[in-house]
Amino acid sequence: MLVVGLTGGIGAGKSTAAGRFGELGAVVIDVDAIGREVLAPGGRAEQGVIDAFGPEILDDHGRIDRAKVAAQVFGRPDRLAALEAVSHPAINAELDRRLQRLAEEGQAQVVVLDMAVLAESRLGQLESGRGYTCVVVVEAAEHIRLPRLIERGLTAEQARARMASQATDGQRRALADHVIVNDGSPQELVADVDRVWAALTEGSPARARG
Numbered sequence: 001m002l003v004v005g006l007t008g009g010i011g012a013g014k015s016t017a018a019g020r021f022g023e024l025g026a027v028v029i030d031v032d033a034i035g036r037e038v039l040a041p042g043g044r045a046e047q048g049v050i051d052a053f054g055p056e057i058l059d060d061h062g063r064i065d066r067a068k069v070a071a072q073v074f075g076r077p078d079r080l081a082a083l084e085a086v087s088h089p090a091i092n093a094e095l096d097r098r099l100q101r102l103a104e105e106g107q108a109q110v111v112v113l114d115m116a117v118l119a120e121s122r123l124g125q126l127e128s129g130r131g132y133t134c135v136v137v138v139e140a141a142e143h144i145r146l147p148r149l150i151e152r153g154l155t156a157e158q159a160r161a162r163m164a165s166q167a168t169d170g171q172r173r174a175l176a177d178h179v180i181v182n183d184g185s186p187q188e189l190v191a192d193v194d195r196v197w198a199a200l201t202e203g204s205p206a207r208a209r210g
Contacts, residue, residue: 005132007118011145044090
């Protein structure tokens with residue numbers, strides 16, 4: 001079973017690529033969704049995050065308000081590190097559990113970990129050895145990503161701040177086994193994902209654009 005780490009900057013098209021990998025037959029695990037699960041009531045990281053940040057991050061029902069947490073950590077590396085020290089081990093534990101189950105079932109040829117912060121963290125790097133062993137990066141230039149993010153409802157200032165808070169293209173490329181440059185049409189992105197899929201499943205060379 002091949003476990004692939006799929007990453008890319010905000011607005012680059014990572015989620016669209018993940019969807020295509022799923023259509024081609026990969027088991028796609030949304031790592032960001034697991035991050036939400038571990039903060040939910042009863043989640044692996046819920047109490048640890050409350051202990052680290054205090055009751056001011058709770059909503060009126062006593063649940064963690066992720067927007068309040070985000071406001072505390074954005075642009076504050078020390079607070080972000082405090083959050084990750086609690087949440088990331090919990091996410092990795094859940095990832096390990098899911099990957100172990102998939103390995104035991106023996107039906108998944110390729111598992112794709114759809115994760116925004118691969119280059120910025122140790123998410124998906126598991127002590128069990130079941131973590132990702134291949135990295136696929138989806139990227140696009142800032143002038144292409146910016147309109148996409150504005151269409152999602154962000155202001156240009158917010159979009160630039162989000163991009164600046166993430167790893168650079170160079171940092172992600174340094175880890176990449178395959179790079180997909182999503183600067184064209186949706187059809188071109190699909191074709192590039194298909195070529196990478198062929199490389200992952202058949203051993204053929206992947207010649208993604210860029």
